[in-house]
Amino acid sequence: MCHSLLGPFAFGSNVNFVVGNNGSGKSAVLTALMVGLGGKATTTNRGSSLKGFVKEGESSADVSITLRNKGRDAYKPEVFGQAIIVDLKITREGMRTYKLKSKAGHLVSAKKDELLAILDHFNIQVDNPVSMLTQEMSKHFLHSKGEGDKYRFFMKATQLEQMKEDYTYIITTKNVTLDTVEKHEECLEGLKRKYLEKEDRVKSLASLDDMHSKLEELKNQMAWALVRGSSIPSKYESKSAKVVEAEKKYKGIREQLEAITVRVQQLEPQSAELKNEAQSRSKAFNTAQVREQSMEAIRRKLQTMEGSRSDRLRRFGEKMPALLAAIEDADRKGQFRKKPVGPLGYCIRLKDHEQALAVEKCLGSLMVAFTCDNHEDEKLLQGLMRGYYQGGRRPQIITCQFFNRVHDTSRRAVNHPDYPSVLQSLEIEDPVVANCLIDQRGIETILLIKVGFHFCGSNPSVLMQGRQPPRNCYQAFTKEGDQCYNNRYYSNDQRRCDYLSRDVEEEIRQLQEEMRNKEAHLDRFSQQKQRVEEDIRNNNSLLKRAYDDRKRAKISAGRAESEEARRKMAQLKASWEEVEQRYRQHKDSISTVAEEAEPIKEELSKSDQDVEKSKHHKKHYEDKRKVHINTIQALKASLDLKEQELTVLKATEICPERSEVRRTARSLDSEISRLKLKISTQQDQQGDREEVIRQYQEALENYSNINQQVKCLKRFIQVLCKIMDDRHRVYTELRRFLSVRCKMYFDSMLSQRGYIGKMMFEHKNETLSISVQPGVGDKAALSDMRSLSGGERSFSTVCFVLSLWAIAEAPFRALDEFDVYMDMVNRRISMDMMLKIASSQRYRQFIFLTPQSMSSLPVNNLIRILRLKDPDRGQTALPFGQRNEEEEEEE
Numbered sequence: 001m002c003h004s005l006l007g008p009f010a011f012g013s014n015v016n017f018v019v020g021n022n023g024s025g026k027s028a029v030l031t032a033l034m035v036g037l038g039g040k041a042t043t044t045n046r047g048s049s050l051k052g053f054v055k056e057g058e059s060s061a062d063v064s065i066t067l068r069n070k071g072r073d074a075y076k077p078e079v080f081g082q083a084i085i086v087d088l089k090i091t092r093e094g095m096r097t098y099k100l101k102s103k104a105g106h107l108v109s110a111k112k113d114e115l116l117a118i119l120d121h122f123n124i125q126v127d128n129p130v131s132m133l134t135q136e137m138s139k140h141f142l143h144s145k146g147e148g149d150k151y152r153f154f155m156k157a158t159q160l161e162q163m164k165e166d167y168t169y170i171i172t173t174k175n176v177t178l179d180t181v182e183k184h185e186e187c188l189e190g191l192k193r194k195y196l197e198k199e200d201r202v203k204s205l206a207s208l209d210d211m212h213s214k215l216e217e218l219k220n221q222m223a224w225a226l227v228r229g230s231s232i233p234s235k236y237e238s239k240s241a242k243v244v245e246a247e248k249k250y251k252g253i254r255e256q257l258e259a260i261t262v263r264v265q266q267l268e269p270q271s272a273e274l275k276n277e278a279q280s281r282s283k284a285f286n287t288a289q290v291r292e293q294s295m296e297a298i299r300r301k302l303q304t305m306e307g308s309r310s311d312r313l314r315r316f317g318e319k320m321p322a323l324l325a326a327i328e329d330a331d332r333k334g335q336f337r338k339k340p341v342g343p344l345g346y347c348i349r350l351k352d353h354e355q356a357l358a359v360e361k362c363l364g365s366l367m368v369a370f371t372c373d374n375h376e377d378e379k380l381l382q383g384l385m386r387g388y389y390q391g392g393r394r395p396q397i398i399t400c401q402f403f404n405r406v407h408d409t410s411r412r413a414v415n416h417p418d419y420p421s422v423l424q425s426l427e428i429e430d431p432v433v434a435n436c437l438i439d440q441r442g443i444e445t446i447l448l449i450k451v452g453f454h455f456c457g458s459n460p461s462v463l464m465q466g467r468q469p470p471r472n473c474y475q476a477f478t479k480e481g482d483q484c485y486n487n488r489y490y491s492n493d494q495r496r497c498d499y500l501s502r503d504v505e506e507e508i509r510q511l512q513e514e515m516r517n518k519e520a521h522l523d524r525f526s527q528q529k530q531r532v533e534e535d536i537r538n539n540n541s542l543l544k545r546a547y548d549d550r551k552r553a554k555i556s557a558g559r560a561e562s563e564e565a566r567r568k569m570a571q572l573k574a575s576w577e578e579v580e581q582r583y584r585q586h587k588d589s590i591s592t593v594a595e596e597a598e599p600i601k602e603e604l605s606k607s608d609q610d611v612e613k614s615k616h617h618k619k620h621y622e623d624k625r626k627v628h629i630n631t632i633q634a635l636k637a638s639l640d641l642k643e644q645e646l647t648v649l650k651a652t653e654i655c656p657e658r659s660e661v662r663r664t665a666r667s668l669d670s671e672i673s674r675l676k677l678k679i680s681t682q683q684d685q686q687g688d689r690e691e692v693i694r695q696y697q698e699a700l701e702n703y704s705n706i707n708q709q710v711k712c713l714k715r716f717i718q719v720l721c722k723i724m725d726d727r728h729r730v731y732t733e734l735r736r737f738l739s740v741r742c743k744m745y746f747d748s749m750l751s752q753r754g755y756i757g758k759m760m761f762e763h764k765n766e767t768l769s770i771s772v773q774p775g776v777g778d779k780a781a782l783s784d785m786r787s788l789s790g791g792e793r794s795f796s797t798v799c800f801v802l803s804l805w806a807i808a809e810a811p812f813r814a815l816d817e818f819d820v821y822m823d824m825v826n827r828r829i830s831m832d833m834m835l836k837i838a839s840s841q842r843y844r845q846f847i848f849l850t851p852q853s854m855s856s857l858p859v860n861n862l863i864r865i866l867r868l869k870d871p872d873r874g875q876t877a878l879p880f881g882q883r884n885e886e887e888e889e890e891e
Contacts, residue, residue, distance in 0.1 A: 014862040358478060363441060
């Protein structure tokens with residue numbers, strides 16, 4: 001509270017007075033006892049939270065209490081010894097921790113459950129106002145004019161209130177259990193119906209068993225009938241017919257497929273020739289188109305680099321400056337919780353610009369990415385990007401919580417004596433950017449190697465793929481942008497930086513040079529085209545002059561040759577058109593043939609399967625037929641003699657019991673089919689036999705379990721009701737008995753002053769009224785305590801407290817300023833009464849807190865006075881009245 005050090009207090013074994021002026025810390029002593037022994041902050045009436053007990057400017061508060069642990073009722077004396085030390089620490093945040101130590105100071109436990117067990121063992125009740133009565137509790141209950149407050153004080157002091165709350169809780173639990181039983185009973189009816197339905201289905205399985213028995217009997221008769229009949233050859237002939245029909249169908253399909261194959265083979269050479277000619281012409285067109293596209297890409301990149309002369313952001317896209325301006329405007333308007341950061345490549349600086357290409361290849365799309373602190377900001381940023389990147393690829397947005405310090409990567413980062421990691425090679429002022437690159441790319445685990453793959457002295461693949469690659473390193477980049485893992489290596493085709501180039505003018509110059517080279521190449525291509533056209537025109541001119549110079553005889557020949565050339569040209573053109581037309585026709589024919597072949601192939605595959613299946617059946621019955629034929633041939637000589645023996649033997653193999661079969665195999669087969677259909681129909685209706693039995697057993701088990709639970713709950717409720725009735729009767733008798741004892745002790749206490757009084761308990765209305773008459777000689781009627789003087793009312797209140805002392809057990813009692821409203825006479829009488837009670841209960845400890853000096857009290861082995869000094873003049877003084885060691889040992 002407000003004391004730096006309060007105590008230590010050496011309490012006597014019987015009566016202790018803690019005296020001192022207001023503000024000296026008397027109430028703090030009682031508060032420390034209550035909180036130190038597990039009491040709540042609200043119980044002390046000095047605060048609503050434990051953190052209020054920590055002195056201003058301090059980080060914690062400590063309380064240490066020593067409990068006597070001697071005699072037959074000692075608590076674990078073999079562990080704690082003759083004393084139990086309870087140490088409590090309260091932090092500024094309101095947290096408290098306990099340490100339970102032995103007399104020697106050894107830590108035994110730090111659990112509150114152990115402290116609760118100790119308090120229960122010694123019957124210490126810190127929240128019982130009869131055990132520890134604070135000023136506020138005294139004002140609220142004892143000095144209150146309400147009869148209900150006094151009744152609640154009586155109930156709380158005798159723990160009848162706790163019993164009443166327990167009974168109320170039990171009754172509530174019983175009502176909940178009754179509701180549960182009702183719900184279970186409703187569920188039980190449904191389970192019973194389901195169980196009976198399943199039982200009926202199980203009973204119906206008996207008729208199904210009869211049908212199965214009949215089916216077995218028919219099968220046995222069928223066995224005897226087949227032995228002497230000839231049903232097997234008929235089945236064999238049926239299967240053979242099916243095989244012949246399938247083979248015929250298969251042969252027809254095979255012939256169609258072969259004809260189609262021949263047509264495809266005839267068309268394939270012509271198709272390949274026409275396809276090659278078309279591909280060569282398409283290739284020339286695609287080459288020219290690719291050159292045009294390459295020129296356009298270089299032109300756009302050159303415009304971007306020229307714009308980045310005055311604005312570095314333009315390297316990250318033409319629309320990047322406008323997007324950042326929109327983000328800045330939205331942040332000024334308070335639309336973002338935290339302003340997004342990006343593009344990430346704009347927020348980093350290289351320590352060594354030779355590593356620029358390697359860093360760009362390492363970070364990739366993260367160079368133009370943005371990062372947001374939360375998903376709400378991410379959605380807002382996406383909306384802004386849609387206004388600038390319509391239909392195109394937008395920059396990536398990474399959402400992760402912003403921190404003001406960079407992640408600690410000391411344990412997982414790579415450290416190499418010759419090569420830095422990506423994180424080590426960058427200057428990053430914003431921790432958010434560094435943390436994002438660490439989380440998304442792991443830049444603390446990637447090495448940058450200045451030399452390339454061609455340097456044998458420091459080969460990156462040897463470094464990464466050796467026996468001992470660098471610790472915590474899972475990949476590396478060379479300055480050319482090549483990427484190396486511990487088991488593979490990827491080369492880089494890019495030779496220039498897009499974002500991190502230090503010399504913009506040099507980049508522009510290289511792009512312009514590349515542009516000029518492309519244009520020069522196109523110029524050369526155009527010049528070649530013009531030269532070819534010029535050659536054609538020159539040849540035409542020469543041809544014309546040749547016609548003029550030659551003789552007329554040769555003109556006719558030249559004209560004839562020209563005509564022949566034109567004719568050949570026309571023929572070639574017509575031939576080319578014919579080839580083109582034939583190519584298209586052949587291509588269409590191939591497509592048509594392929595489409596026609598697909599269903600035929602599928603049908604052929606199906607026919608193959610049917611043929612194989614039929615062949616299998618055919619072979620099976622051929623084998624059986626061979627067996628029968630061989631058997632007939634072997635036994636033909638003695639057929640007449642052995643026919644009866646053979647019939648009996650075969651029938652015995654199938655059915656051990658011989659039966660006379662008068663029906664034909666066809667009749668038996670028809671009845672077996674009908675019976676199988678009937679069994680199948682009934683099984684479909686009832687389900688699988690095993691499943692039906694399983695469902696029946698499951699329904700029976702569920703019904704039995706719930707029924708047993710309902711019965712147990714009903715028995716429990718019956719027993720609980722009986723126990724509650726008995727306990728409520730005992731509770732009522734105990735309440736009446738304690739009320740009578742309280743009245744008796746109250747009258748006895750009042751009589752010591754010559755008072756008479758009356759104490760009326762109304763348990764139904766929960767009120768307690770106390771009437772007191774100050775003098776025996778006064779014939780006036782008893783009056784309410786409110787009509788008494790302050791001293792008389794305080795004396796009556798003390799009598800009420802003492803009467804509660806007599807009926808409530810506790811190892812020690814503490815009262816805070818019990819005599820605050822008493823005059824000298826009543827204070828003296830009350831003090832004598834309490835000292836008299838304390839003298840008769842030397843086994844119990846009493847602690848009285850009072851501002852009176854108590855100098856008139858005798859000093860002996862039973863009374864100890866502890867005087868407190870004012871806080872501004874120091875802390876507690878030594879106890880007034882010491883005892884020698886022999887007296888201590890005697891106690």
